[in-house]
Amino acid sequence: MLDIQGIRVALIKGLQTFTGATTIRTETTAKQPPYPYTGVKFTMLGQKIGQPAQYIRGTTAVHEQDIEMTASITCYASTVGAAETLAYSALQYLETAGVDELKDKNIAIVQTTDLTDRTTFLTTDYEYRVGFDVRLRARAQVVKEMEYIDKVELTGNKGGL
Numbered sequence: 001m002l003d004i005q006g007i008r009v010a011l012i013k014g015l016q017t018f019t020g021a022t023t024i025r026t027e028t029t030a031k032q033p034p035y036p037y038t039g040v041k042f043t044m045l046g047q048k049i050g051q052p053a054q055y056i057r058g059t060t061a062v063h064e065q066d067i068e069m070t071a072s073i074t075c076y077a078s079t080v081g082a083a084e085t086l087a088y089s090a091l092q093y094l095e096t097a098g099v100d101e102l103k104d105k106n107i108a109i110v111q112t113t114d115l116t117d118r119t120t121f122l123t124t125d126y127e128y129r130v131g132f133d134v135r136l137r138a139r140a141q142v143v144k145e146m147e148y149i150d151k152v153e154l155t156g157n158k159g160g161l
Helices: 004-019 080-095 097-103
Strands: 022-025 037-057 060-077 107-112 126-145
Touching (some): 004 022, 004 037, 004 097, 004 107, 004 126, 080 107, 080 126
């Protein structure tokens, strides 16, 4: 099992703590926070990387698969300068302190992309947005207790042996 919600929470908490800005999951029905804030949206989940590993540990069967996902990080502000500053801070987190923090939760940062302008024109004004993508990798694991034969009773002699 891959704990996608746990990965999302770790990423959001880390970004919020490092940048000091409210960080939310984007594209939900929740009320928009005041500017500036950071939004996190997973745009790709569950790409399998490499071959799965299957092994037996005692009476437990384990299936493991490395999974890669992409999160889009967008920083929103009322000025372009504030959006750029917040986005650069978020990028710094994922290239410095976030590497170790997320590694401790078994999440690897594979790559970050360049900052890009994602500004949009709303009804009467602009909403300044600057963002980037980050590729993350984690290991999915399925564990199943094996059924085994506890006792076998052999009787008779078949085949003349």
